[in-house]
Amino acid sequence: xxxxxxxxxxxxxxxxxxxxxxxxxxxxxxxxxxxxxxxxxxxxxxxxxxxxxxxxxxxxxxxxxxxxxxxxxxxxxxxxxxxxxxxxxxxxxxxxxxxxxxxxxxxxxxxxxxxxxxxxxxxxxxxxxxxxxxxxxxxxxxxxxxxxxxxxxxxxxxxxxxxxxxxxxxxxxxxxxxxxxxxxxxxxxxxxxxxxxxxxxxxxxxxxxxxxxxxxxxxxxxxxxxxxxxxxxxxxxxxxxxxxxxxxxxxxxxxxxxxxxxxxxxxxxxxxxxxxxxxxxxxxxxxxxxxxxxxxxxxxxxxxxxxxxxxxxxxxxxxxxxxxxxxxxxxxxxxxxxxxxxxxxxxxxxxxxxxxxxxxxxxxxxxxxxxxxxxxxxxxxxxxxxxxxxxxxxxxxxxxxxxxxxxxxxxxxxxxxxxxxxxxxxxxxxxxxxxxxxxxxxxxxxxxxxxxxxxxxxxxxxxxxxxxxxxxxxxxxxxxxxxxxxxxxxxx
Amino acid sequence: xxxxxxxxxxxxxxxxxxxxxxxxxxxxxxxxxxxxxxxxxxxxxxxxxxxxxxxxxxxxxxxxxxxxxxxxxxxxxxxxxxxxxxxxxxxxxxxxxxxxxxxxxxxxxxxxxxxxxxxxxxxxxxxxxxxxxxxxxxxxxxxxxxxxxxxxxxxxxxxxxxxxxxxxxxxxxxxxxxxxxxxxxxxxxxxxxxxxxxxxxxxxxxxxxxxxxxxxxxxxxxxxxxxxxxxxxxxxxxxxxxxxxxxxxxxxxxxxxxxxxxxxxx
Numbered sequence: 102x103x104x105x106x107x108x109x110x111x112x113x114x115x116x117x118x119x120x121x122x123x124x125x126x127x128x129x130x131x132x133x134x135x136x137x138x139x140x141x142x143x144x145x146x147x148x149x150x151x152x153x154x155x156x157x158x159x160x161x162x163x164x165x166x167x168x169x170x171x172x173x174x175x176x177x178x179x180x181x182x183x184x185x186x187x188x189x190x191x192x193x194x195x196x197x198x199x200x201x202x203x204x205x206x207x208x209x210x211x212x213x214x215x216x217x218x219x220x221x222x223x224x225x226x227x228x229x230x231x232x233x234x235x236x237x238x239x240x241x242x243x244x245x246x247x248x249x250x251x252x253x254x255x256x257x258x259x260x261x262x263x264x265x266x267x268x269x270x271x272x273x274x275x276x277x278x279x280x281x282x283x284x285x286x287x288x289x290x291x292x293x294x295x296x297x298x299x300x301x302x303x304x305x306x307x308x309x310x311x312x313x314x315x316x317x318x319x320x321x322x323x324x325x326x327x328x329x330x331x332x333x334x335x336x337x338x339x340x341x342x343x344x345x346x347x348x349x350x351x352x353x354x355x356x357x358x359x360x361x362x363x364x365x366x367x368x369x370x371x372x373x374x375x376x377x378x379x380x381x382x383x384x385x386x387x388x389x390x391x392x393x394x395x396x397x398x399x400x401x402x403x404x405x406x407x408x409x410x411x412x413x414x415x416x417x418x419x420x421x422x423x424x425x426x427x428x429x430x431x432x433x434x435x436x437x438x439x440x441x442x443x444x445x446x447x448x449x450x451x452x453x454x455x456x457x458x459x460x461x462x463x464x465x466x467x468x469x470x471x472x473x474x475x476x477x478x479x480x481x482x483x484x485x486x487x488x489x490x491x492x493x494x495x496x497x498x499x500x501x502x503x504x505x506x507x508x509x510x511x512x513x514x515x516x517x518x519x520x521x522x523x524x525x526x527x528x529x530x531x532x533x534x535x536x537x538x539x540x541x542x543x544x545x546x547x548x549x550x551x552x553x554x555x556x557x558x559x560x561x562x563x564x565x566x567x568x569x570x571x572x573x574x575x576x577x578x579x580x581x582x583x584x585x586x587x588x589x590x591x592x593x
Numbered sequence: 594x595x596x597x598x599x600x601x602x603x604x605x606x607x608x609x610x611x612x613x614x615x616x617x618x619x620x621x622x623x624x625x626x627x628x629x630x631x632x633x634x635x636x637x638x639x640x641x642x643x644x645x646x647x648x649x650x651x652x653x654x655x656x657x658x659x660x661x662x663x664x665x666x667x668x669x670x671x672x673x674x675x676x677x678x679x680x681x682x683x684x685x686x687x688x689x690x691x692x693x694x695x696x697x698x699x700x701x702x703x704x705x706x707x708x709x710x711x712x713x714x715x716x717x718x719x720x721x722x723x724x725x726x727x728x729x730x731x732x733x734x735x736x737x738x739x740x741x742x743x744x745x746x747x748x749x750x751x752x753x754x755x756x757x758x759x760x761x762x763x764x765x766x767x768x769x770x771x772x773x774x775x776x777x778x779x780x781x782x783x784x785x786x787x788x789x790x791x792x793x794x795x796x797x798x799x800x801x802x803x804x805x806x807x808x809x810x811x812x813x814x815x816x817x818x819x820x821x822x823x824x825x826x827x828x829x830x831x832x833x834x835x836x837x838x839x840x841x842x843x844x845x846x847x848x849x850x851x852x853x854x855x856x857x858x859x
Contacts, residue, residue, distance in 0.1 A: 241714065258706065260842065352828070359825035364818030371828065528827070547853045551727075557855040564713035568721050568852050573806065574828045579850050582711055582721065592842075 120434065123441040125228045130219045132305060135166040138174055138328065139311040141181040142321025148173040153330075155304055158225035159438050159447035159482040167304050170329040172336045175296070178325040179342040182267040182294040185322030191264050191292045195251030202247035202289055204317040209240040209282075212313070216306055220278055221438040223305040225447030225483070226401050228439050238563055239282035242581075245565035246286035249586060253291065256583050260592040264292030265368060266344035268589060269337040272307075273350045274300035274449050275404040275505075279563075281307050283580045284347055285324060286565075291589035293345070294323045298337060301330040302450045338362060345369070347588060349406075352503075352529070352574050370578030370588040372406065372570055374503040375531030378524035379409030379560060380546065382517075382537035383418045389558065390536040391425045394509070397534060397560040399433060399445055399487055403507040404453070406575075407532035409560055411500060412489075412511045413520050419513055423491060427472060430487050435476045445507060448483040457485050457506035464490050464499035469510070495526055503529070517542065521549045530572030534560045553579070604628045604765070606635060606789060607772035609642035610782020621790065624679075628765045631790035636757070636798040639786035643728045643755035644804055646783030651725045651753040653781075655701035662697035662751060665778040666690050672774050679767040680739035688837075689743040695839055696751040703752070707845055716857045723848040725753035726830060727806035730799035732792060732820070734812035734836040738764035741836040742771060745809055748843040750785060757786045757805070759796050761812065765789040796820055803827045807847055811836060 135152070137144035151169035156162060170178070190198070209216065216239075217232040226235070253262045268288045272280035277299055288295045299307035307326050314324050327333060331354075338346055338361050345368040348358055352373040362369055379397045381390050397409025414422045438446035448454045465471055469490040478484040485506055493500050493510045500510050514520040524533055532554040535546045543557040553571045556562060563569065568579040578588045605612040606629045617632035631639075650658070669676060669690045676686045704722050711719040729749050734741035738761060749756050760768035772787045788795055796816060800808050800823035807830035810817040817833070824831050832846045 257842075259840075356825045356828060359828065360822050363821035363825065373828065543855065547851070553849065553851060555851060555853045557853060559717065559854055559856050562713070562715070562717060562854050564711070564715070564719070566711045567713050567719050567854070568711070568850050570850070572849050572851075573727075576828060577830050582852075583709075584721065584850055 120442050125218055125439045125441060127218060129215045132165045136308045138168050138170055139326040140178045157222050158449050161481050164223060167328045170327040170333045174327060175336040175340055178296045178327045179267055179340050181322040182296050182325050183342055185320060186266055186294040189320060190294055190323050199247045199250035201317055201319050202243050202250060205313055206240050206243035206247060208313045208316050216278055219309055220306050224274060224277055224303045225438050225449050227443040227446045228441055230401060235276055235279045239279045242282040242565040243286045246290040250290040256586055262590040262592055265589060265591055266293060267342060268293045268295045268345045268347060269343040270295055270297040270347045271334045272299055274303040275401060277303040278306040280349055281310060287585045288589045291586055293589050296325045296327060298327050298333055304328045355576060371576035372580060373576040374529055375406045375575050376411055376503055376527045376529045377407055377409050377532040378411045378413050379534035380413040380520050380524060381422060383415040384538050385536035386538060391429050393536060393560045394426055395429055398509040399507050400561050402445055402448055404449060404505050407554060409534050410504060410509060412509055413523055414511060414513050416513045416515050431474045433474060433487050445487060448485050451483055454483040454485060457504055460499055460502060460504045461488060461508055464497060467497045469493045469497060469499060495523060501527060525551045528574040531575035604769050606631055607787040608639045624766050628789045631788040631795055633798045636788060636795050639757045639788055640728060640802050640804055642783035642786050643757050646781050647728060647755040649781045650755055650784040658753060659697045659700040661779045662693055665775060666693040668774040668778045676739055676770050679770045681737060685737050685740050689740045692743050692839055693747050696747040699841055699844060700751050703844060706841060717854050718857055719854050721850050721852045724851050726847045726849055728804060729754040729756050729807045729847055730805050731756055731758045731809040732796045732812040733758055733761050735761040735763050737837060739767035742768055744837055745811055749847050752844045752848050754847050755784050757799060759792055760787055760789045762792045797823055800824050801826055805829060807832060
């Protein structure tokens with residue numbers, strides 16, 4: 102087989118293919134000029150009096166003015182959530198809570214195209230992904246957890262579940278609406294009220310979501326959305342009126358939060374960084390594996406905590422895999438996130454682009470060999486061409502640190518034992534991928550990989566019924582499935 | 594001056610299946626005995642021993658782990674008179690033994706109660722299994738001397754973790770007596786390590802140790818906040834629970850959940 106692959110002339114690479122632009126219309130979304138804080142069911146001006154501009158990272162175009170919440174604003178939001186918790190939400194029968202959450206799921210689907218366009222505009226991700234992944238899975242998450250709301254006593258044998266109170270939730274910019282759903286759906290299903298802070302750079306779908314809450318008739322104060330930068334998050338973490346912090350973001354900030362809440366009795370779940378190994382054995386279905394590698398690292402520009410950012414290839418097929426990978430990379434279309442043909446969109450912010458650039462530079466300096474696809478990047482906005490590094494040593498920063506960009510580091514191995522050793526050789530433990538047609542080997546590997554999610558012959562799959570979360574410094578607690586309820590309950 | 598002079602016991606540490614003195618050469622007097630006063634170096638050695646034992650203990654079959662824990666109960670039963678002398682008495686020893694038996698029976702039921710298959714919306718088989726967190730540090734409560742220790746340690750071992758215990762500072766003898774039962778129980782050397790000495794000296798070393806994955810601060814009292822803060826350095830799981838009580842959720846607190854996906858197709 103391997104010889105055949107080598108002698109057969111390569112399939113023509115459609116590099117020169119012309120694609121007519123296929124832009125998704127922006128008309129479906131109308132942003133307000135200015136968004137206040139969503140507290141107690143209405144938009145209010147921030148007590149801080151501060152505002153900032155949120156932009157489209159693909160064009161640097163201004164989209165809307167956003168409120169910067171400070172201590173006083175956080176305090177108001179927490180108060181509002183507390184009132185809503187005490188005055189009804191926690192005492193509402195689970196079956197009634199369920200119906201509100203079912204409504205949210207339905208409305209999100211009804212307005213799915215609007216949310217997809219807004220998400221791609223504000224985050225830079227391709228419309229194909231926001232339309233086919235982010236928004237439908239967000240809606241599915243609400244639908245899934247809605248069903249749990251009146252069945253909690255069946256979830257944990259011999260334990261009596263109670264809501265915690267007010268959940269403070271801080272989410273990142275890579276999947277703004279999806280992460281909102283991962284946080285809010287289980288919290289509400291368990292009878293909590295929430296104060297959620299979307300990322301500084303991607304507040305718009307969370308703010309549009311406040312209109313879904315209005316349409317669903319959700320009681321005021323059950324969901325509060327406050328916007329701002331790290332100072333807002335820090336004020337939430339310190340606020341004594343919050344019973345639980347749920348954070349998704351970098352490992353550095355996660356550690357700060359864990360330190361800050363030490364001794365306060367606040368509950369905590371952390372979903373942090375990753376440096377997943379995608380492990381390719383010589384008996385894999387090669388073309389499927391190459392698709393999996395591409396999906397693993399270039400999905401959402403690689404701005405994914407569980408991205409397959411370290412490719413471990415068995416030595417015997419190394420040349421073949423790299424050749425196929427480069428060929429496939431060169432067919433990726435980088436550009437306008439709203440174009441339906443786009444595979445790789447814009448990097449979310451200048452700050453993130455700088456971080457990627459800096460780490461890629463370190464890879465060159467440490468001696469790795471770089472390959473980037475030849476694509477024309479737009480003049481405005483934040484862009485980074487799909488990149489792969491070969492000749493990478495385990496000690497290189499690009500093999501140890503989370504890059505959070507479209508940058509793949511390739512290492513090799515000879516035996517399954519060596520693959521396990523290298524895959525586990527990081528402080529992280531969020532996800533891993535294994536490609537082999539040998540069933541027993543998949544299970545053998547899955548047993549030994551110290552990671553919360555293992556994808557066998559697939560990668561980057563998500564589902565509300567499937568628990569997600571990390572080992573080691575990738576955090577603790579699970580989101581999704583029955584396990585995801587536990588983060589929002591206390592037991593007698 | 595008639596009769597025979599008894600041979601006294603030297604109370605030592607339990608690290609890697611052996612009974613060393615503290616490398617520091619120090620002891621402290623507790624419960625009328627000189628007890629080894631472990632140093633920070635001893636704590637680090639204990640973590641190393643635990644890490645070394647983790648692959649073997651965690652990879653043992655659930656059936657085997659259950660048998661080993663049951664064997665521990667057998668060994669405790671045989672030493673019940675000695676154990677009773679280190680705690681409040683026979684009733685506490687019996688409760689401790691029964692607790693070990695109870696947890697022994699959990700090892701091969703956990704994945705079915707805590708894990709399962711997940712109905713994802715697509716052609717994938719998806720399942721979730723519990724796995725041990727790794728190396729776990731436990732700051733044992735002072736009371737009840739034996740039962741408190743067993744209550745915290747048994748669920749950690751049942752889950753497949755390797756453990757380093759900081760024994761009660763005021764009642765360390767129960768821990769050492771228990772170590773002697775463990776040494777003959779087929780538990781792999783290093784899967785449980787016991788340090789006696791000063792809690793304030795030892796617990797922070799374990800809380801800050803980068804190769805410890807979780808810390809149980811049940812016995813730490815007011816020192817718990819500082820331990821929690823130190824634990825953040827490598828995102829340790831921080832656990833606390835009752836000094837007397839039993840539940841599979843105590844095991845779960847020191848488990849990770851792994852979810853595996855695979856496509857379904859022809």
